[in-house]
Amino acid sequence: MSDLDFPILLVHDPAEASPAIAEGVRYIAEALSAQGLAIVNARGEEEAELIVKTRPELSCVLMSWDDPDHDPGGGRRIERLIRLVREIQESLPIFLLTESLRVDELPHEVLQETSGYVWITEDKPEFSAGRIARAAEGYRRSLMPPFFRRLYDYVNEFKDAWHTPGHSGGLAFLKSPVGKIFYDFYGPNIFLTDLCSSVPEMGSLLEHQGVIREAEDEAAEAHGADRTFFVTNGTTMxxxxxxxxxxxxxxxxxxxRNCHKSVINACIMTGAIPVFLPAHRNGQGIIGPARWEALDPEVIRARVAAHPLVRRKAGAVDPGAADGGPCGQRGGGGGCGGRTGRCGRRQRVGGFGNGFGLGFIPGSGPTGENGGDHELHV
Known part of the structure; x- marks a missing residue:
């Protein structure tokens, strides 16, 4: 990730500043450029607002805090710009460029929304640029989730990969004209990240350890799940x-009824008996989710009892028992609260992908084990 791809926005109009302030800001900008950071200039708040709205790749914002005696409305415009930045990206670093004598004049509401301030005429430009560059780099790294961040670091460590696939970072494709076209079309990074699962720095997809586990934990938190597991081959797998x-x-x-077709395939492979919930269908024939009335425990019990492949009738199901508790449990938020008696076994819960499905093929699964004892799942 090049620093030039994530520029710093500098909101400052040298024509409106004193010569000392204008010179100090110029020194800071030059020090940032010397560190390889690109600068996008805005001479006023209106121009800055347009840049903030259209440049999501900004890594930091520097705002010159105007002299209130020189520009009475400047402070209010800066406050409005800060609010806009926070609405778009709440963690983007914001630094105020000011004089040490004016720090006490900065409103508390402004200070609490900024990352800090820079004393233009007192701090050394190289020191100020270092603070700003570090904040920008920290922000850029915080944008990447754990696995991608480690993959990015691994590629930039320039390690030789002596394992499958044997593309050697794309070198194998450069041995033929068509391979060169293929390489140029996708670019080098896709081949540098073409790694196998035996790279210890990248964690383990089989054992769910390392950065893969970190990424799974973040995904679980984002979706409100207890655990998330990354697998290959998508919804079907x-x-x-x-x-x-x-x-x-x-x-x-x-x-x-409107399930992913892999659910049907899985029922066939495991020998499980599917009992389908009827789905909504509008006037255009588009199938929607299961009908609300079909989720009633009594309706589900009746559909199970009428199923020709269910020899011995199973206990009732409460679709609300999403915590995997037994159907016969009493009290609490899950289960049927004891209203339907006890199922002989513990109810299990699985989550299945949505999509378009196929009907169950009669006769494709057995009718049960141990004399037709069935376990009920939702």
């Missing part, structure tokens, strides 16, 4: 994992 972990031949599983 995820549904296969859930079914194979929870279901066995003869188990009864309540399925949304």
């Amino acid at each position: 995820s549904n296969q994992i859930v079914h194979r972990a929870l279901l066995k031949a003869g188990d009864v599983v309540v399925v949304d």
